[in-house]
Amino acid sequence: MEKIYGFTHYSFFSEMSELAIKHNSYDLSLGLADFDIDPRLKTFLKESADFSTHHYEPLAGSPLLIESIIRYNSGRSNRITLNERQITITPCATFTLHTALKCIVDQGDEVIVIQPCYYTYGPSIVLNHGIPVYYDVEYDFTINWEKLGNCISEKTKAIIVNSPQNPTGKVWSENEWNQLYEIIKDKEIYLISEEIYDTYCYDGVEHYSAFLHPELQKRCFCIFSFGKMFHSTGWKVSYLLSSEDLTIKFRCHQQYISYSANAPCQYAIAKYLDIFDSYKNQNMMQKKRDLFYDLIKETPFEAEYKAEGAVFQVVNFRNISKTMTDVEFSKWLTVDKGVACLPLSAFYNSKENSDYVRFSFAKNDELIINALEHLRKNL
Numbered sequence: 001m002e003k004i005y006g007f008t009h010y011s012f013f014s015e016m017s018e019l020a021i022k023h024n025s026y027d028l029s030l031g032l033a034d035f036d037i038d039p040r041l042k043t044f045l046k047e048s049a050d051f052s053t054h055h056y057e058p059l060a061g062s063p064l065l066i067e068s069i070i071r072y073n074s075g076r077s078n079r080i081t082l083n084e085r086q087i088t089i090t091p092c093a094t095f096t097l098h099t100a101l102k103c104i105v106d107q108g109d110e111v112i113v114i115q116p117c118y119y120t121y122g123p124s125i126v127l128n129h130g131i132p133v134y135y136d137v138e139y140d141f142t143i144n145w146e147k148l149g150n151c152i153s154e155k156t157k158a159i160i161v162n163s164p165q166n167p168t169g170k171v172w173s174e175n176e177w178n179q180l181y182e183i184i185k186d187k188e189i190y191l192i193s194e195e196i197y198d199t200y201c202y203d204g205v206e207h208y209s210a211f212l213h214p215e216l217q218k219r220c221f222c223i224f225s226f227g228k229m230f231h232s233t234g235w236k237v238s239y240l241l242s243s244e245d246l247t248i249k250f251r252c253h254q255q256y257i258s259y260s261a262n263a264p265c266q267y268a269i270a271k272y273l274d275i276f277d278s279y280k281n282q283n284m285m286q287k288k289r290d291l292f293y294d295l296i297k298e299t300p301f302e303a304e305y306k307a308e309g310a311v312f313q314v315v316n317f318r319n320i321s322k323t324m325t326d327v328e329f330s331k332w333l334t335v336d337k338g339v340a341c342l343p344l345s346a347f348y349n350s351k352e353n354s355d356y357v358r359f360s361f362a363k364n365d366e367l368i369i370n371a372l373e374h375l376r377k378n379l
Contacts, residue, residue, distance in 0.1 A: 012346045013119065016330060020340035026371035028359040029340040031166065031311050033231035035364050040275065041230055044268035053267045057260045059251050061089025061239070065270035069239060072273050077206040080241070088240045088250055091261045093196050093225045096240050098124040099257060100221035101158070103249040104190050105130040109157035114143070116167055116347030118194075121160055130157065134349050141168040141305060141314075143176065149183040158190040161210065164197040164309025167347050167358040171201050171309040177213045191216055196225035196238070197310040199278045202286045205308060211241050218243050221250070226269050229281070231362075235265040285311060285361075288368065292361040295372035300379050311362035314344060318355050320379055325353040333357070337378050339371050 013030060020027040060066065066087050073080040090096040097120070105111060107129045113121050115136050122132045135151045138144055161180070163172035180191070193210035201207045211222040222241040227233035238261075242250060289307055296303050301315040317329055324332065326343035334340040344356035361368060 012327075013342065016334060016340055016342055019331065019334045023335050023338070025334050025338045025340045026367060026374060027340045028361070028363060028368075028371055029334070029342050031228075031360045031362050032233060033311075033362045034367060035231065037230055037232050038272070041232065041268060041272045044271040045264060047271070048264040048267040051267065053264045055263065057089070057263045057266055059088075059255050059260060060084070061087070061261065062263070062266040062270060065089055065239075065266045065273070068270040068273040072276070078208050078212060080209055080211055082241065085244045086241055086247055088242070088247055088254065089261050089266060090238045090240055090254065091236050091258050092227065093194060093223050093238045094120050094124075095258060096221075096223045096238055097121070097160070097192060097194060098127070099250060099253050100192050100223070100240070100242075101125060101128040101130065102253050103221075103246065105157055108155060110153060110155040111157060112148070112151050112159040113349075114148075114159075114161060115349065115351075116344055117160070117162060118166055119346065122349050131155070132349065136348070137168070137170075141165075141170050143179075145179050145183060148180075152183065152187065152189070156187070156189055158192055159184070160192045160194070162194040162196075163210075164195075164200055164207070166197065166310050167312045167342070167344065168314055169305070169307025169310045169312055171205055172208065172210075174208045174212070177208065177210055177216060181213060181216055185215065189219070191220040192223070193220055194223045196223060196228045198224060199229050199281055200285050200311060201282065201309040202289060202307070207309075209241075219246075221246060226273075229276070229278075230269070230272070232265075235262060235269075237261050237265050237269055288361045288363070288365065289313070291365060292359065292368050292372065295369065295376075296359075299372065299375045301375075307361075312358050312360050314356050314358050316355050317357055326355070326357055327353075330357055337375065339375055 016029045066084050070082050105128045109130045110133045111125045111130050112133045115134050125132045133151050135148050198207040210216050210220050225238045300319040303315045307313045326345050330341050330343040341357040341359050344354040345351040
C-alpha cells in the first residue's frame with residue numbers, strides 16, 4: 001500500500017469492510033450502525049426543506065442548534081453549563097480534531113497519542129507539522145500515569161484522549177481527568193478530548209466530560225458527534241466545546257477550510273435534540289452490548305474485559321490460533337469463517353501483532369445473533 005507522510009494511504013478499515021462485502025460475510029468490523037434512524041429525525045429533515053435552510057449558516061453554526069446544545073448539556077446527569085461563545089458546529093469529528101491541532105501545533109511540536117486509538121490521529125498531527133508521541137495503555141487497557149508522564153518533553157504541546165474509547169470501550173472517570181491534570185498542570189499543554197460516544201456509557205456509569213474539569217476546560221478542545229448519537233454519520237454534523245479564547249482561534253481556522261456545516265441537517269438536529277431521549281438510546285446499545293457479550297462466550301473467543309462504553313468489544317483470539325498475527329486472523333475470519341472484525345494492531349502506529357480483535361455491536365440484533373451463532377458452529 002502507498003505511504004503518505006509515513007502512514008498507509010489506504011485504510012485497513014476500508015479493506016476489511018470490502019473483504020466482508022466480497023465474501024458475503026457478516027460484517028461486525030466497523031462501527032457504522034446498520035439500523036434506521038428515528039423517524040422523527042427524518043421528519044425534521046423533510047421539514048427543513050420547507051424553510052430557508054439551504055444557505056450557509058453562521059461560522060459558529062445555526063443559532064437554533066447552539067441553543068439546543070446548551071439545553072441538552074444542561075440536562076445531563078453530569079451537567080455542562082455553556083454559553084454560545086463556547087460552542088462551534090463542525091462538519092465532523094475528524095475535521096474538528098484536525099482543525100484543533102491546527103490551532104495549537106507549530107513545526108516540530110509533539111502531541112501525545114494514547115494507543116490503541118483511531119487511525120486518523122497520527123496523520124492529523126503530521127499533516128499539521130507536529131510529531132506524534134505514542135503511549136501504549138497497560139494490558140488491561142488502563143493508564144500508567146508515571147509512564148504517560150514520562151512521554152512529556154519540552155516539545156509536548158497536546159495530549160489526545162478518547163473517552164468512551166475506540167476500540168477498548170474504556171470510560172474515563174472524574175478521577176482520571178484529575179490525574180491527567182496533575183501531570184500537565186505546570187506545563188503549557190493542551191488537551192484534545194474526543195467524546196463522540198458520550199451517550200454510550202453502560203452499567204449505570206454516566207459520561208464525565210473533560211470540559212467539567214475547571215482547569216482542563218481552559219486548555220481543552222472537546223469533540224462530540226451527532227452522527228454517533230443519532231446513527232446518522234452521513235449527515236456530517238458535529239460540535240466542539242472549548243473556552244472562549246480557544247473558540248476564537250478554532251473559528252479563525254475553520255472559516256478558511258469548511259466555514260460551516262450542513263445547514264438543513266443542523267436545523268433537523270436542533271429540533272430533534274430537544275426531544276432526544278439519551279437514556280433510551282443508551283439502553284438500546286447496552287442491550288446490544290450484553291447480547292454480543294453473552295453470545296461471544298459461547299465461542300472460543302475470550303472477552304477479558306467487558307466494554308464499559310462506546311460500541312465495540314475487544315476479544316482475545318488465541319484459543320483459536322496461536323500462530324496467526326491478528327491481521328492474518330482477521331482476514332481468515334472474514335474470508336474463511338464468514339464474520340468480519342478488525343485486528344487490534346490496526347489501532348497502533350507501528351504494532352505488528354496482538355492477541356486481540358475488535359467487533360462492533362452497533363448492529364441489528366438479528367445480525368449479531370446470526371454472526372455469533374455462525375462463529376459458534378464454525379470455530
